Amino acid sequence: MKKQYKKIWQLALPHIKAGREKDLTHVKGVVKAMEMIIKSGIGEEDLLVPAAILHDTGWSRVPKKLQTANDKKGRIKALKLHIKYSAEIASEVLSRIGYEIKRINKIIEIIRAHKFHNPRNINKRIMIDADALSDSFKEQFECDLNYYKSDRLSMCNFRKKNNKFYTKVAKSIFNKEIEKRLK
Numbered sequence: 001m002k003k004q005y006k007k008i009w010q011l012a013l014p015h016i017k018a019g020r021e022k023d024l025t026h027v028k029g030v031v032k033a034m035e036m037i038i039k040s041g042i043g044e045e046d047l048l049v050p051a052a053i054l055h056d057t058g059w060s061r062v063p064k065k066l067q068t069a070n071d072k073k074g075r076i077k078a079l080k081l082h083i084k085y086s087a088e089i090a091s092e093v094l095s096r097i098g099y100e101i102k103r104i105n106k107i108i109e110i111i112r113a114h115k116f117h118n119p120r121n122i123n124k125r126i127m128i129d130a131d132a133l134s135d136s137f138k139e140q141f142e143c144d145l146n147y148y149k150s151d152r153l154s155m156c157n158f159r160k161k162n163n164k165f166y167t168k169v170a171k172s173i174f175n176k177e178i179e180k181r182l183k
Contacts, residue, residue: 004097008053011093019059020067025143027056029134033170034126037133040169043126047103051110051127054093058085079115086111129170132163136177156182 016023034052038045059067059082066078087108094104106123113124114131134140136159145155156178165171 002049005049005053007097008050008093011096012053012057012089015057015060015089017060019056019062022140022143022147023056023059025139026134027053029137029140030055030130032137033130033133033173036173037126037130037167037170040167042122042167042169044123047106047110047123048126048130050090050094050099051107051114051123052130054090054107055086055111055114055127055131056082057089057093058082058087060089061085083112083115125166126170129165129167132165133170133174133177135159135163136174136181138177138181141177141181152181 012027016027031049031052034043034048037043038048062078062081062085066074066081069075069078090108090111091104094107099107109121110123110127113119113121114127119125119128135144141155144150145152148155150158159174159178163174165174
């Protein structure tokens with residue numbers, strides 16, 4: 001990880017740790033997925049890696065009761081709040097490091113789009129792909145098995161059905177990783 005990303009990570013880490021129980025594992029997986037996708041030659045690394053690090057920091061400001069809401073209305077409210085707060089935290093962190101406002105705004109737009117489907121911008125699509133791809137990595141997968149109290153086959157089937165991708169590279173990596181989880 002580049003030096004500037006390490007600074008972002010250090011400032012984001014307290015927010016990530018203060019969020020949901022599984023967020024640290026998840027964010028590490030999203031950064032890993034983002035780096036794999038970028039390595040294939042698509043996306044703007046200087047926007048996407050910071051977005052990957054900061055995209056779920058907002059969970060730290062969402063009330064715990066709302067984070068675990070069982071009703072649809074509560075879950076949607078929690079998602080919207082986490083996106084709002086993640087954008088605020090991203091602005092704070094990136095400003096502190098000295099990012100120019102134009103770059104900060106681009107990163108924030110990527111973060112805001114990570115839960116809304118079918119954006120036209122390739123960077124926003126890659127962010128959604130990295131977020132979904134992380135679910136297939138061993139660490140995240142095992143964490144999700146425990147968190148959702150699920151079995152391996154059910155979780156694989158759920159992920160295959162629900163994790164959608166915009167890029168061929170993310171879909172290909174996902175399929176390989178899910179096959180590993182089945183073995």
